Amino acid sequence: MxxxxxxxxxxxxxxxxxxxxxxxxxxxxxxxxxxxxxxxxxxxxxxxxxxxxxxxxxxxxxxxxxxxxxxxxxxxxxxxxxxxxxxxxxxxxxxxxxxxxxxxxxxxxxxxxxxxxxxxxxxxxxxxxxxxxxxxxxxxxxxxxxxxxxxxxxxxxxxxxxxxxxxxxxxxxxxxxxxxxxxxxxxxxxxxxxxxxxxxxxxxxxxxxxxxxxxxxxxxxxxxxxxxxxxxxxxxxxxxxxxxxxxxxxxxxxxxxxxxxxxxxxxxLPWNLYLKRLMGTVESNKKKTITRRNRRQPNRLDLRGELRNHKAEIAVAIDISGSISDEEFKQAIKEVLAIVKNYNHEITIIECDKEVKRAYKAKNINDIKERCSSGGGTRFTPVFEYANSKNINLLVYFTDGKGEDKLQVKPRGYKVLWVISGRGDKLSLKEPYGVVKKLSKVEVKDTIVDMKDVRNDGYSMNNQEPIF
Known part of the structure; x- marks a missing residue:
């Protein structure tokens, strides 16, 4: 029945x-x-x-x-x-x-x-x-x-x-x-x-x-x-x-x-581990191809397919107005490069105070140039104007946090991570349009996934013994 x-x-x-x-x-x-x-x-x-x-x-x-x-x-x-x-x-x-x-x-x-x-x-x-x-x-x-x-x-x-x-x-x-x-x-x-x-x-x-x-x-x-x-x-x-x-x-x-x-x-999470996590969320740019059909609409022969390019544009802005020491600057850049290189993304260093002084590409620590001299004062808006004019996917901004209380332009199509230096207290902006973290010296672990690391993180049951 x-x-x-x-x-x-x-x-x-x-x-x-x-x-x-x-x-x-x-x-x-x-x-x-x-x-x-x-x-x-x-x-x-x-x-x-x-x-x-x-x-x-x-x-x-x-x-x-x-x-x-x-x-x-x-x-x-x-x-x-x-x-x-x-x-x-x-x-x-x-x-x-x-x-x-x-x-x-x-x-x-x-x-x-x-x-x-x-x-x-x-x-x-x-x-x-x-x-x-x-x-x-x-x-x-x-x-x-x-x-x-x-x-x-x-x-x-x-x-x-x-x-x-x-x-x-x-x-x-x-x-x-x-x-x-x-x-x-x-x-x-x-x-x-x-x-x-x-x-x-x-x-x-x-x-x-x-x-x-x-x-x-x-x-x-x-x-x-x-x-x-x-x-x-x-x-x-x-x-x-x-x-x-x-x-x-x-x-x-x-x-x-x-x-x-x-x-x-x-x-x-400290800033560098947060950046490590954030990197996984950054969408890589895609390139069009005529050798593949569109994945979503394969019957539309007029639509071109896409291949993942596996490269994103990462901009790192450094406030050179004297708010960040040379030691903090070098340590921060080393950690950023160590994290970014594992994702094969491109990185642009932006030196700024009340204006953008210089911007250049960097692949490793040897590409980092001596910092420009500063004219004093800090404004955040010029960096966002620069980023908006480029194909930026993520902006990491190192500063003491002292600047305008309102951006004159809003970030368009990219994520923002603010890192406040050890001398700074908080960000002056009322609307940061991103996450604000404090600069601190925290060891960055190897990005290779290890069984012990996953157990310690506590995010997964993946490494439990099999049940028979």
């Missing part, structure tokens, strides 16, 4: 299909960036009753930590996501989204796994870490890497789920299990680069056994682009609050070490 749960699931699927009129229309709508569907109140209530039953099933499991975590999350229905579930931070809490058309095709154990999958992304701080790597790796490589990490700890996955075994087979790789998010992203990106440059072959876009599921790995975390502006420390604080409330349940062994490490990582 058919269970009440299965009967409810089938009835809801039929109603969901009617809401979007037909599967054909749904596929057409799903191809767009975003669309709105009028969701009847009664359908929403019945659907979330089903989710309550899934949550109850989670609560009855040995590791009911997930059930307590889900209790705290907001819930919304989104027919325009390409996965059964999605996660985001909204309104000072985590919100889990459900696409009924895809979610209702799963059995209850698979439903549980998709919910656990989203919670693992939260506990791994992937909402922050993915942004850090955005300028370095493609969206597809980042999404595949994150899903490999979390799915290694889950059973009863949907047939189209991204797994380590599946990626190794698809791309003829030999990636090791239980490794870091960054390790997987780099290795997958290397393969994607080879495929992108190979004009003779076409990449297989099918994923898993169920090609009709609507699953698209390049769009699995598009929701995160809608994420509200929130800094890392605040997100950690909210995550810790959710964890504390969920500890009424039993925490899986493989999550305990990661949660413990996350709680130990407190405080604001």
């Amino acid at each position: 058919e269970s009440y749960f299965e009967k409810l699931k089938k009835e809801l699927y039929i109603k969901a299909d009617k809401i979007v009129n037909s599967s054909a229309m749904f596929k057409a709508l799903r191809a767009s960036e975003k669309f709105d569907v009028d969701i009847p109140k009664d359908f929403e209530e019945e659907f979330f009753k089903l989710i309550d039953k899934v949550n109850l099933s989670l609560m009855e499991e040995k590791d009911n930590f997930y059930g307590y975590f889900l209790f705290q999350m907001g819930r919304e229905i989104r027919f325009d996501i390409s996965t059964p579930t999605g996660i985001n931070f909204k309104g000072a809490k985590y919100v889990i989204y459900f696409n009924p058309i895809i979610f209702l095709q799963l059995n209850i154990k698979q439903m549980e796994s998709t919910i656990k999958h989203e919670i693992h992304h939260v506990l791994s701080m992937h909402l922050i870490r993915a942004k850090e790597l955005k300028g370095k790796f493609s969206t597809l490589a980042i999404n595949l890497a994150m899903d490999i990490v979390v799915n290694q700890y889950l059973n009863n996955l949907p047939p189209y789920a991204i797994t380590l075994k599946g990626i190794n087979l698809k791309y003829e790789l030999n990636l090791e299990p239980y490794n870091t998010f960054e390790y997987y992203a780099e290795n997958i990106q290397n393969v994607l680069n080879v495929l992108e440059e190979d004009d003779e072959g076409e990449e297989d876009d099918s994923w898993g056994e169920d090609t009709d599921s609507g699953f698209d790995p390049e769009k699995t975390h598009d929701l995160w682009d809608e994420n509200e502006s929130i800094d890392e420390k605040m997100l950690k604080d909210f995550t810790e609050k959710f964890i504390s409330n969920a500890e009424k349940g039993t925490i899986p062994l493989y999550l305990e070490g990661m949660i413990s490490a996350l709680r130990k990582s407190k405080g604001e």
Whole structure:
């Protein structure tokens, strides 16, 4: 006899299909960036009753930590996501989204796994870490890497789920299990680069056994682009609050070490480590090519494809009005160059006081010139006028903070990091249009990802021992 749960699931699927009129229309709508569907109140209530039953099933499991975590999350229905579930931070809490058309095709154990999958992304701080790597790796490589990490700890996955075994087979790789998010992203990106440059072959876009599921790995975390502006420390604080409330349940062994490490990582990042993180978010410039079709609209032969150029323009402005000592200047430049060179980006040094005195390119410390003499006084606006006239992706401005209280021009299309020297106190600008950090001598670690480093950072469960 058919269970009440299965009967409810089938009835809801039929109603969901009617809401979007037909599967054909749904596929057409799903191809767009975003669309709105009028969701009847009664359908929403019945659907979330089903989710309550899934949550109850989670609560009855040995590791009911997930059930307590889900209790705290907001819930919304989104027919325009390409996965059964999605996660985001909204309104000072985590919100889990459900696409009924895809979610209702799963059995209850698979439903549980998709919910656990989203919670693992939260506990791994992937909402922050993915942004850090955005300028370095493609969206597809980042999404595949994150899903490999979390799915290694889950059973009863949907047939189209991204797994380590599946990626190794698809791309003829030999990636090791239980490794870091960054390790997987780099290795997958290397393969994607080879495929992108190979004009003779076409990449297989099918994923898993169920090609009709609507699953698209390049769009699995598009929701995160809608994420509200929130800094890392605040997100950690909210995550810790959710964890504390969920500890009424039993925490899986493989999550305990990661949660413990996350709680130990407190405080604001120093400027150089913040820059290191920021570099991953800087979009590299792209070049057009006639040898490839447009990825988003392959049937439009009039549109040119794109290749990643892997170079961004980084400008470093140095206030030479006497506010920064020679020692501070040399140490800061060394650290900036050490960070930037790992991303193969170009760097321009801008010497300025109340005007731009000189600007020149630098690849290493030997390219750094003796500072110009200053005429005294500081104005920030000339640097922004200069940056606005160039193809700048990121501006790092070293100063004592004493200048105008308002910029005469606004930064256009680039990010700004202010670094206040040891002699300075705060930035005089009322609106800095960027993040303000204090200059301090902090050792910059090697950028190569190390297993020990990841454990200490506490952002990921990637390095826990495998569970057999």
